Amino acid sequence: MLLDIGFCSDSMKGLNEYTEGVAIVTGGNRGIGLETVKRLVEHGLKVIVGCRDGKSRDILMENLKEKNIPEEKVEWIELDTGNMKSVRQFAAKILEKNVPITGVMFVPHSLTSDGFEQHFAVNYLGHFLLTHLLLPKLIESGKPGRAARVVNISSAAHKVGYIELDDLQLQKIYTAPIGYGQSKLAQILFTFYLNKLISQRQDNVNVYAVHPGFIKTNLYDQAWYAQAARSANGWMFKTPEQGAERSIYCALSPDAESLSGHYFENCKSTRALEIAYNEELQKNLFDKSCELLGIKEFL
Template sequence: MNFIKKIFWDFYIFLKMLILGSCSLISEMCCFVQPIKSPINREKEYVVVTGGNRGIGWSTVKALAESGMKVIVGCRDGPSRDILYQSAKQAELPTESVEWINLDMSSMESVRAFGQAILDKNIPISLLINNAGTMSPYALTKDGFETQFAVNYLGHFLLTHLLLPRLIEAGTENKAARIVCLSSIGHAFGWFEIYDLQAKSYFNKLCAYSQSKSAIIMFTKVLHERLSLKNYPVKIYAIHPGIIRSALWTQHWFANIGYLTTKLIAKTEEQGAQRVVHAALSSQVEDLSGNYFENSKAVEPIKLVRNRDTQKKLWEKSCQLLDISQFGGLQ
C-alpha cells in the first residue's frame, strides 16, 4: 500500500473509531452489570484460564477460586507468574486453588506445551476461559503470524483443540462443560480480510484487533455447530466484557486519551469479570451456546462475522496454519 493511500486509510479508521467508540461508551454508561443471582459452588472442578495474572483475567480467576474451583492459570514465567501468586496471597485464596503453568500465547510451541502439561494431569476440565489478549504494534511471531491474530485468536483456537477431549469427558447431559472466549464490541469495527489474516498488505492496530475479535466470534459459532451435531456435552460462548478500565487501553495513544476522558463511564475489571463468570457459570445461558454476548445478553454480531462462507474459510485456514487434521478429535 502506497504512503498516500495508507494516510487516507489511517485517517478514515481514526474517524470510524471515534464514532463507534463514542456509541459504545454511551451504551456502556446505560448498562448495569448483572451478577449471578444465586451462590455458585463448584468445588473439586477444574478450570483453565489464559492470561489470568492481571486485569479481567485475574478478577475472573479470583471469582472462580472463591466458587470452589481449582484454577489452572496460563501466563508467562517471571514477573507475570509473580504477580499471579502475590495477588492470590493478598486475596487470601487457598494455596491449592490456583496453579500456574508457563504459557506464551504468541508461541504455538508454548501453547502446545501448556496443553500437554494439562493433559498429562489426567483431570477433567469443566471450564476453559480463553481470556488472554493484546493490542500491539505490528510484529510477526516466531511462527510467522501477526501478533494480535496469534495471541487473541489463533493460540486459543489451538488450545481449545488440545483440551476439547478433556472438556467432553467432564461434561454431562445435565451439566455441560463450557468454553468462554473473550471477544469485543471492537469486532463491530468491521475489518476482516480472510485473504490477509497476517496483515501483510495493510496494518492498523485497531483493524488487527477487530479482525482477531471477529475471528473469535466466528470460531465460537462453528465449534458450537460441530459440538451440537455430535451432541457433545460442551457449550461455547463469545463475550464482550464491556468497556473496561484496563491496561489494554494504554497500548494505543488515542485509545488511551479516550480512556482518560471517559474513566468514570468505563466499568471496573471486577465488573468485567462478573460478565465472564456469568457466561461461565450461570444457568441462564445454558441453552444459548454459540452466541455472542454483550452485558450478559445474547446479541447479534455484525453481518460480516455472521457470513457462513467466511466462517468456514476461517476455520479451514486456521486448521491449515496449525496443521490440524481433526479438530479436538471430533469424529
C-alpha cells in the same frame, strides 16, 4: 460510538457451585483475568492459570496474596499464546493431570507473537489451538444439563473488524486497531462455527463469546488512541470486577446453559456484527486456521 453502560447484578444470582473440576484461565495474572480466577475459586473450582514465566508469573503470585486467593486453589503453568509450541506444551501438561475440565476462559492479555501477526496469534490463533487440544477432555467432562464451557473473551471492537482470508497477517494494511478488531471478530466466527460442530455431535460442551465491557486495565496504557478514548469516555469504563462478572456469567450461570453459540454483552445474549453469522466465512476461517496450525482433524 460503542456504548457499554449495562450492569449484570440481577443476572449473577444462582451461579453453579462446584465441588470438583478445573477451570483454565489464560492471562489470569491481573485485571479481568485475576478477578475471574477469584470468582471461580469462590465457586469451588481449582484454577490453572496460563501466563508467561518471569514478570507475569511474579505478578500472579503477588496478586493472589493481595486478593486473598488461596494459593493451593491456583496452579500456574507457563503459556505464551503467541507461540504455538508453548500452547502445545501447556495443553500437554494439563492433559497429563487427567482431571475433569469444566471450563476454559480466554481472557485478554498482551503478549508478542512469533510467526503470526500478534493480535491474530495471541487473541485468536493460540486459543483456537488450545481449544482443539483440550476439547476431548472437555467433551469427556461435560454432562447433560451441565456442559463443560469454553468462554472466548471478545470485544465490541469486533464491530470495526473485518476478515480478509488471503491476508490474515495484515501485510497489505496494518494498524493496531485493525489487528485487534480482526482478532476479536475471528473469535466470534470461531465461537459460532465450533458451536455448530459440537451441536451436530451432541457433545456436552457449550461455547460463548463475551464482550466484558470497557475495563480500566493496563491495556489502555499501551497506545495514545486508547489513552485518549479512556480520557474522553471514562464514564463508560468498568472495573475489572465488573468485567469479570460478564465472563463468569457465561462460565457458571444456569441461565446460560441453553445459550451456547451466542455472543454476550452485559450478561445478555445480543446480536454481533452481521458478518459474524456468515456460515461460509465461519467455515473458511476455521479451515484456514486449521491449515495454518497443521490440524488435520479438529474434532
